[in-house]
Amino acid sequence: MNSPQRTPTEPASPLPRHVSRDSVVLDYGLLAQWRLSPYALGFFGIGLPLFIWAAALAVSGWLLAIYLMVFLINWTVFMIMKNQSAKRMTATPTPDPALRYTLIRERRLRQGAAGALWTLTLLMISLSVSLSGQGQHNEFMLMICGGAAVGVIFFCAPVLLFLLILGPIAVAGPIFAMYHLHPGGELSQFMTGGMALTLAMGFVLNRHMQEHYLLQHGQLEAASERESARAEAHALNDAKMALxxxxxxxxxxxxxxxxxxxxxxxxxxxxxxxxxxxxxxxxxxxxxxxxxxxxxxxxxxAAAGQIEIDVRPLDIDLLAQRMIGQFAPLAHSKGLSLSYNTSSLPEGTLPGLKGAALGDEHRVEQILAHLLSNALLYTQQGRVELKLLLLPEGFLRLEVVDSGPGLSPGELEQAFTPHARILRTSSGQSGAGLGLSLSRSLSALMGGRTGAESTLDVGSKFWLDLPYDSGAVPPPRPVDSDDAPRAAHDHSLRVLLISNDSLRSALLRDSLEHLGHKCLTSTSRERALTLAKKAPIDACLISTGTLDVLEDADHRGTLERFLNSLRQTQEDARLTIVALLPDGQQAEALHDLGVTSLLMPLNREALSRALAQAPSLA
Missing domain, CATH: 1.10.287 (Helix Hairpins)
Structure with a gap:
């Protein structure tokens, strides 16, 4: 007695918010009735053999044939309407509001017509049985019709309109026929009471189902609103990130x-x-x-969860030395002691730890840069120390300890809050107040953690804990990186400057000295080779304008011989060579010759990073 609305596993999508309560109840009631169609088929299949047996005893053969013909016609019409509704719903799985109303009306008409067809058939059978004469078999036949009326009430219960119209008609046939056979009899009264009770139960069931419809609709509306809000928040976040x-x-x-x-x-x-x-x-x-x-x-x-993290085994010792070298000039300019301490590690574990810490190298450097820069920025005198410690719970700790002003517990908690700055210590210092918040987010994304301890007027220590795998293999170091480096506290370089422009030479010499390096100056390659043979150097900075046209084999060979001769003047032949270029056209060719290229005009930070790869700092 039902036509389909949508696939059985597909949840009903909520109707628009302005739809009335009655439309919501009708929509869900029709769907519930559609879902009862398999049970209606089973009910008919179980009752049909019993009906045929009783009808064969109660009525003539030609009347039984008429009953079976009517059943066949009813099922044919029912299946046609069901298939048409299924095709319509499949063609418009998510209709607009106007089409949604049209579909509800069509489903109500189709399912109501199918129910009316079976109800009228039941009425016709009941009346024909009562008119065929009295007898025990006729009473049994009417009892079966009464059971069919109960089934009609049950299958009409999801929709109040069908229950109000088809339910009374369905029960009227068996009751009228029974009273016609036995006026005032106990069996007639029994059937009347049973039918009345069934109708009452049908109304109770309908009331309960209406509350269920509204509850389900409210849940779907809430879920739809949450999804819309989530999508809007996601779109807003994307727009914010794009901006x-x-x-x-x-x-x-x-x-x-x-x-x-x-x-x-x-x-x-x-x-x-x-x-x-x-x-x-x-x-x-x-x-x-x-x-x-x-x-x-x-x-x-990072807060949006869109940052990419590449976690792999790290050479923490080499990374820490590189960071110390990068911040050594800043410490030197403030008169602070910057040191690297590995004494807490098991003896004999350096320069290569047994196993490796796991993390994203770029993000670890970014976190350490925040911790070291904060320590050097807020420490006015004394020391800053970077320590390595192995923790028993499977972490490697990089700890930055300073002798700065220290923080109270409240200030320490505030330090990790985005955009929150501590007025007592940050007065006169600019910044966004995001370094520690970002560090905590990045460490969590790598499976690590960031924390701090501090004592007022004594100092602070901030740390980064990285997951440590004793079976991991750190990346290989350069072939000769195991040679004894210069003492950790001495990070000045001896830089040979080759420049044929006096103003640029003065500028570069000033920048190098500002970074804490010692500078030897030459105006030609020949003079540079002479100076390199007389004194050890760590790096060479070439600033002679446009270099030779390296596409020419002769020019390239001349430059290559000069570079080789320059490297051979040093005992270990480990020399960082940096060239300042007016454009990037020769950068790739110089890279093949082992020369680092920097574009002019010069950025002091870029120069510091390039020189940080020198042997004395690597």
């Missing part, structure tokens, strides 16, 4: 232009301290703003 990336890119471009103009102007200044001080201050501020932009964008990306 942040756009702003970061545009501001970075502007700051880079300002930086290049300042550097270009710096080449035309004399070595008088006053104007150079102003330009240096402007360059430092540009670099600081660039760092804030990168940190802010990374923090938002």
């Amino acid at each position: 942040m990336e756009t702003l970061s890119r545009e501001v970075q471009t502007g700051l880079t232009g300002i930086e290049q103009n300042l550097l270009q102007g710096l080449t035309h200044l004399s070595r008088a301290p006053a104007p150079r001080q102003y330009v240096d201050a402007a360059l430092n501020e540009v670099g600081h703003l660039q760092s804030i932009l990168v940190t802010t964008l990374d923090n938002d990306t």
Whole structure:
């Protein structure tokens, strides 16, 4: 007696919010009735043999044949309507509101017509049995019709309209026929009471199902609203990230232009301290703003869960030494002691630990840079120390200890809150207040953790714990990186500067000395070879404008012989060579010759990173 609305496993999608309560109840009632169709088929299949047996005893053969013919017609019409409804629902699985109303009306009409067809058939059979005469078999036949009426009430119960109209008609046939056979008899009264009770139970069931319909509809509405809110939040977050990336890119471009103009102007200044001080201050501020932009964008990306992490075994000892070398000039400029301490590790585990810490090398460096820069920034005198410790719970700890002003427990908690800055210690210092928050997010993404302890007026220690796998194999080091490095506290380099421009030479010498390095100056390659033979050097900085056309085999061979001769002047032949280029056209060819390229105008931070790969710091 039902036509399909949608597949049995497909949940009903919520109707629009302005749809009335009656429409919601009708929509769900029709669906519930559709889901009862297999049970209706089973009910008919079980009752049909009993009906045929009783009808064969109670009525004539030709009347039984008429009954079976009517059953065949009813099932044919039912299946046609069911298939048509199924095709319509499949063609429009998610209809718009207007079409949704049309479908509800069509389903109500189809399912109501199918129910009416079976109800009228039951009425016709009951009346024909009562008119065929009295007898025990006729009474039994009417009892079967009464059972069929109970089935009609049950299958109409999900829809109140069908229950109100078809239910009374279905029970009227057997009751009227029974009273016609036995007026005032006990069997007639028994059937009447049973039918009345069945109708009452049908109304109770309908009321319960209506509450269930509304509850289910409310749950689907809530789920739909949550999904919409989640999708809107996701879209808003994507839009926010896109805006942040756009702003970061545009501001970075502007700051880079300002930086290049300042550097270009710096080449035309004399070595008088006053104007150079102003330009240096402007360059430092540009670099600081660039760092804030990168940190802010990374923090938002990490908070959105969109940051990419590449976890693999790390050579923590080499990474730590590299970070110490990178921050040594800043410590030197502030008169602080910056040291690297591995004494807490088991004896004999360095330079290569047995096993390896697991993490993303770039992100570990980023976290350590935040911890070291904060320690050096807020420590006015004393020391900053980077320590390695193996923890028993399977972590390797990189701990940054300083002798700074220290923090109270409340201030320590505030330090890890995004955009929260501690006024007592950060007064006069600019920043976004995101470094520690970002560090905690990045460490969690790598399976590690970040924490801190601090004592007022004594100092602080901040740490990064990385998962440690004793069976992991760290990446191979350079062939000769196991040679004894220079003492950790001495990070100045001896740099040979080759420049044929006096102003640029003065600028570069000033930058190198500002970074804490010692500088030897030469205006030609021949003079450079002479100086390199007389004194040990760690790095060579070439700034002679456009180099030879390296596409020419002769020019390339000349440069290659010079570089080889320069390297051979040093006993270990480990020499970092950096070339300043007006453009990037020769960068790839120089890379093949073992030369690091930097574009002009020079960025002091880029120069510091390039020289950090020198043997004395590597």
